[in-house]
Amino acid sequence: MRKKFVRILWTVLLSLIGVFTLGIVCIWTGVIGYMPDMEDLENPVNRQASQVYSADGVMIGTFNYGDNNRVNVAYDDLSPYLVQALISTEDERFYEHSGIDFIALSRAILKRGIMGNKGEGGGSTITQQLAKQLYSERAHSTFGRLIQKPVEWVIAVKLERNFTKKEIITMYLNQFDFLYNAVGIKSAAKTYFNKEPRNLSLNEAATLIGMCQNPSYYNPNRFPERARERRNLVLQRMVKNGYITQSDYEACAGETINIRFHRQTHKDGEAPYFREFLRQYMMAKKPDREDYAAYEERGTTENWAYSRDSTLWEQDPLYGWCNKNFKRNGEPYNIYTDGLRIYTTIDSRMQKMGEDALYEHLKANQPGFEARLKVRYPWVYQTGVPTGKGAANLQRTMRSTKRYHVLKEQGASDEEIERSFNTPVEMKVFSYNGGSKEVVMTPMDSIRYYKRFLRAGLMSIEPNTGAVRAYVGGLDFNFFQYDMCSVGRRQVGSTIKPYLYSCYFDRNEAATPKTVMSAGPVKGCRWVPKGGRGGAMTLLQGLTRSNNGVSHNLIHAVSPRGFWNFLRQRYNIFIPEHHVSDPLCLGACEISISDMVSAYSTFANSGTRSMPMYVTRIEDSEGNVIAEFTPIMKEAIAPSKAYKMLVLLKSVVNSGTGRGAHQYVHGVEMGGKTGTTNDNNDAWFMGFTPGLVCGAWVGGEDRDVRGCIGQGAHTALPLWGRFMKKVFSDPKLPYRKMNKFEVPKDFDPYGEETEDDMSIEDVYE
Numbered sequence: 216m217r218k219k220f221v222r223i224l225w226t227v228l229l230s231l232i233g234v235f236t237l238g239i240v241c242i243w244t245g246v247i248g249y250m251p252d253m254e255d256l257e258n259p260v261n262r263q264a265s266q267v268y269s270a271d272g273v274m275i276g277t278f279n280y281g282d283n284n285r286v287n288v289a290y291d292d293l294s295p296y297l298v299q300a301l302i303s304t305e306d307e308r309f310y311e312h313s314g315i316d317f318i319a320l321s322r323a324i325l326k327r328g329i330m331g332n333k334g335e336g337g338g339s340t341i342t343q344q345l346a347k348q349l350y351s352e353r354a355h356s357t358f359g360r361l362i363q364k365p366v367e368w369v370i371a372v373k374l375e376r377n378f379t380k381k382e383i384i385t386m387y388l389n390q391f392d393f394l395y396n397a398v399g400i401k402s403a404a405k406t407y408f409n410k411e412p413r414n415l416s417l418n419e420a421a422t423l424i425g426m427c428q429n430p431s432y433y434n435p436n437r438f439p440e441r442a443r444e445r446r447n448l449v450l451q452r453m454v455k456n457g458y459i460t461q462s463d464y465e466a467c468a469g470e471t472i473n474i475r476f477h478r479q480t481h482k483d484g485e486a487p488y489f490r491e492f493l494r495q496y497m498m499a500k501k502p503d504r505e506d507y508a509a510y511e512e513r514g515t516t517e518n519w520a521y522s523r524d525s526t527l528w529e530q531d532p533l534y535g536w537c538n539k540n541f542k543r544n545g546e547p548y549n550i551y552t553d554g555l556r557i558y559t560t561i562d563s564r565m566q567k568m569g570e571d572a573l574y575e576h577l578k579a580n581q582p583g584f585e586a587r588l589k590v591r592y593p594w595v596y597q598t599g600v601p602t603g604k605g606a607a608n609l610q611r612t613m614r615s616t617k618r619y620h621v622l623k624e625q626g627a628s629d630e631e632i633e634r635s636f637n638t639p640v641e642m643k644v645f646s647y648n649g650g651s652k653e654v655v656m657t658p659m660d661s662i663r664y665y666k667r668f669l670r671a672g673l674m675s676i677e678p679n680t681g682a683v684r685a686y687v688g689g690l691d692f693n694f695f696q697y698d699m700c701s702v703g704r705r706q707v708g709s710t711i712k713p714y715l716y717s718c719y720f721d722r723n724e725a726a727t728p729k730t731v732m733s734a735g736p737v738k739g740c741r742w743v744p745k746g747g748r749g750g751a752m753t754l755l756q757g758l759t760r761s762n763n764g765v766s767h768n769l770i771h772a773v774s775p776r777g778f779w780n781f782l783r784q785r786y787n788i789f790i791p792e793h794h795v796s797d798p799l800c801l802g803a804c805e806i807s808i809s810d811m812v813s814a815y816s817t818f819a820n821s822g823t824r825s826m827p828m829y830v831t832r833i834e835d836s837e838g839n840v841i842a843e844f845t846p847i848m849k850e851a852i853a854p855s856k857a858y859k860m861l862v863l864l865k866s867v868v869n870s871g872t873g874r875g876a877h878q879y880v881h882g883v884e885m886g887g888k889t890g891t892t893n894d895n896n897d898a899w900f901m902g903f904t905p906g907l908v909c910g911a912w913v914g915g916e917d918r919d920v921r922g923c924i925g926q927g928a929h930t931a932l933p934l935w936g937r938f939m940k941k942v943f944s945d946p947k948l949p950y951r952k953m954n955k956f957e958v959p960k961d962f963d964p965y966g967e968e969t970e971d972d973m974s975i976e977d978v979y980e
Contacts, residue, residue: 265278265551443471488686554835569685573690596663670914676812706896717860734752737768750764767801803892864903894922895921895923
């Protein structure tokens with residue numbers, strides 16, 4: 216009987232071993248459960264954020280989905296304390312096992328499973344935890360839960376076969392979710408301590424590793440005392456394993472955890488307007504004519520926006536790059552998950568200068584803007600429901616908000632939406648005092664509140680390459696997310712005149728800066744611009760004084776249609792066809808700052824227009840260069856015509872409407888043009904030196920803020936001047952005051968006399 220019982224026991228034991236072995240074989244081969252193939256193990260699926268770098272090597276931000284702000288970091292960039300703390304706490308025999316620690320597993324089964332001692336650690340190794348992070352899906356059945364652990368064991372063994380211990384440590388730390396969208400140690404170090412992983416102290420490293428057991432429970436932001444106790448336990452285990460001394464422990468254990476918590480979002484980082492523009496630019500899809508129906512205007516046969524985007528798709532490799540290029544598996548690149556390294560042309564120093572200049576300028580001019588706004592638009596400041604134009608303005612703005620669209624999608628009625636917008640709620644709004652403030656107001660009053668702020672945009676490129684060095688789309692991306700560099704388009708006023716003059720030079724070979732043009736009314740034309748009622752003057756005088764009558768005569772000399780085509784074909788400026796009329800000569804059309812700076816590069820670059828160049832190269836997650844970009848340039852006008860235009864535009868800043876530029880930058884050769892639209896709604900200044908073209912616009916949220924902005928020379932030019940003064944004050948930047956425009960020494964812009972022989976006073980006489 217006893218022998219029979221022993222045989223039964225052996226049979227059961229061998230059967231269990233056989234079943235277990237068969238199960239492991241089935242798991243190993245993928246018959247049971249999910250088992251990645253060898254290629255997947257060698258290249259684990261690693262959904263990570265793409266990183267954006269400035270031209271001077273600063274990481275200015277990332278692109279990622281909301282819950283996956285992972286940026287991988289190399290082993291050599293980890294603080295040694297991180298590695299030591301992780302091994303001491305999670306896997307003491309990490310360097311001794313091959314994926315499964317049978318001693319720890321046996322202890323866990325005995326003490327936790329049989330004896331019920333929950334205080335004992337588990338048996339999972341770091342490699343097993345990594346396997347779970349990378350591959351294990353949540354089990355949805357009893358069978359699934361039973362085989363989940365063996366699956367992790369097998370994957371852990373395979374990981375150990377294919378990766379070094381350093382690589383496993385690195386992958387684990389790059390994969391772990393530390394809460395608050397801080398996936399991976401790089402994001403965690405930034406979120407909790409505003410540091411790079413390599414710079415974490417013993418205290419900080421132990422705190423983050425302490426979170427690995429249960430990040431929610433040991434969250435130092437919410438439960439500092441729990442986190443401190445857990446940190447001290449990590450330190451004790453580091454002492455036990457010989458990584459730190461008892462004195463190190465005692466010195467650190469008494470310290471508080473001084474976190475510098477800041478939750479990372481896509482709004483964080485430098486140049487947020489630029490990064491958001493770049494994200495949309497690279498992810499753009501091939502233009503489809505049907506998607507542009509909403510842009511149809513006044514019955515025109517051609518859609519200007521579709522034409523513009525189609526041209527970009529064909530001419531600029533960066534536009535829609537993610538949908539033009541494909542990975543080895545045939546899928547298009549995904550800017551959010553493929554871990555791309557995008558090296559831009561932005562200079563982080565100049566970007567900061569641009570942002571500071573814009574902030575300082577708007578803050579200084581805000582009181583005057585508000586004072587004029589109170590007089591002309593009192594409904595912005597009054598409570599209650601305005602009537603007439605004010606009511607229409609508020610309703611139009613309300614319908615463009617995210618709140619309105621969410622309520623509509625939820626099926627709310629117009630009455631419910633109106634009630635929601637007039638119910639006070641707690642919110643954070645922009646303030647020049649501290650950047651923001653907590654208030655209680657209705658969403659409708661918040662719309663009124665934001666209409667009170669003066670807006671601006673600034674962009675600077677190098678004319679000989681198109682490299683974008685500074686891109687400031689607004690005041691504060693957290694509160695004013697509408698990009699006034701590339702998305703926003705405003706009437707440009709007199710800054711369009713240099714294009715018109717260059718068009719005239721292009722059509723008339725004999726024309727020179729001293730060619731005389733009528734400044735009076737055009738025969739047979741009922742429309743007469745202000746300042747266009749008589750007399751005659753040279754082209755040099757006409758642009759220097761920004762005379763509207765001369766411009767009116769010029770557009771009739773080349774025809775409005777001819778000028779409209781010239782803008783498109785030579786300067787890549789696309790505007791709706793209904794603007795083909797006389798007022799086009801005064802800038803009665805809307806153009807973006809980015810298009811303006813690109814077009815003005817023509818005058819600083821011997822007639823060659825440079826498209827804005829945003830990126831120099833793109834690397835994959837392994838550092839392989841997968842795309843390189845070079846300047847895209849096209850001759851807009853002949854060099855001789857560009858030199859003539861240079862004479863005119865230098866005169867504008869030396870003796871004309873733009874002469875205030877010299878108050879900010881002394882001893883620099885420059886050209887430029889001011890621009891002001893009807894009733895002072897928009898103010899512009901386009902200025903350039905031999906090394907930089909910079910465009911500045913200042914206006915209100917609404918296009919119609921009559922009399923509230925001021926002239927370009929007094930409102931936009933000072934913004935340009937603040938920025939350029941900062942640039943030329945930094946000796947580390949490559950721009951020098953002594954640089955000159957490249958003009959052949961024997962070139963005679965006047966045809967008879969040289970520029971040196973004729974002053975502007977001679978021409979005026």
